[in-house]
Amino acid sequence: MRIDWFHLRKTFDSYDASRRSFRSPCLGLLDFSASIRAGVTVILGPKGAGKTTLLRLTAMVSVPDDGRIIYQWGEQKSYVWSKGNATAGSSFLTELKGKISYVPVHCRWETDMTVEKAFLYEAQLKRVMNPRRKSAEIVAKWGLAGFRRSFVSELSGGAFKRFLLAHSLLVDPSIWILDEPTEGLDELGKKLLWRELRSNPQGRITMIATEKDMELAEAADDLILMEAGACRRIGKKKYLAASVPEGTVAAWYQAMQAFANLRHFR
Template identity: 50%
Template structure:
């Protein structure tokens, strides 16, 4: 079981010419630049300064966004998939949909503006992912994530913490092989965050989990750390091995040490 990014490039921003006093500034930049990494089963936490490419990496890997160059290869359950600009342009719908059914993705910006009722939406997702007994899966998901009081509420009317919990829950309906979460703490209340940590531990050793976060305490849960800078991988390895190079053995100290030798620095939560 693995994911391999091979020379992946991705521009982010807009092609429109800036106006007024910002006319001289370029609005496009590299989100990913010659990104080449291989990941295997386990929990990988992605760290890096603002605009280092963390969210871009997750968007491209989830197939929400298309690479401008390079390819991503997914291998699991004796199957292999490729996501690239060529694949997207060829419209290989069956292959792409099969891949997407095995991915659960929670974006950083979580907005719901739909009239669909919460439980009904989970049933539809279970059907899409070809889950046996979709109604039962929806009921189990509602119970696990504490959503029973809102099961008949339209998604667009959910309170923000409940909406964040729903998005976490909905990303797991299909038992994804690859679970991708961007800034999991954003929008979650304490209860929701505890449920997220419980799910993280439940999935340990069951597929690939990819998390982008600024929370270095959460990064202690990782099997692997991936440090990004300017759209490229600066360092990757087992968390225990990387943090053994600092006296207290914490991710926070290791990250600060790495930033000492970096041109770009950021302050993370400890």
């Protein structure tokens, strides 16, 4: 299984709160091209590098202005996500979206369901085998048993973030996409997330974008470094981290940022 990004371009209007108006289009992605295979890929880069834009496009929440994304399952089946396919309403969209779970950095749930019912409803909707058992297992696994009868809208802080992560795994996604997953996550949640990443099922592509959590980045198999909407570096974590004396992702990322600042200064 793999994902190929070909010459993606995306711009969007940003809102200027001080002037209460939209500013000229901002760059999201500029000719972004790269490929990843099954495993955990962590996407690094400063604020505004295009990380969230890339995740939204890959999760099919947003449509590229130009370029395409190809999702390849083995040698027999592939899907293409592009502006042309989105507007044409291709029949593959429902099938492909069913393979993807996306957890944005900020999310609100307006529902009158309890945690227990929210999981059961999703499991039944997605035709998960043994929905009650599956729901109960994942509630227990993510430390939410004590919140089973709490309303989802009443959850806050770490419990709500754990709910979002657990809910996204209910259907065993082939592609799991997380934007800053440790933001607002409690210590229990971080331990459970780390355990999930280390046991990433064979064949699953997990994509994580983070700006500051270098400890989480150590769970990566592969790293992508983004800058100004483009892919600056991509490679195996063990090789990239080995290129700096400390041998850590944090040290490698710091070195790359220092080099970028020196280059811009020149």
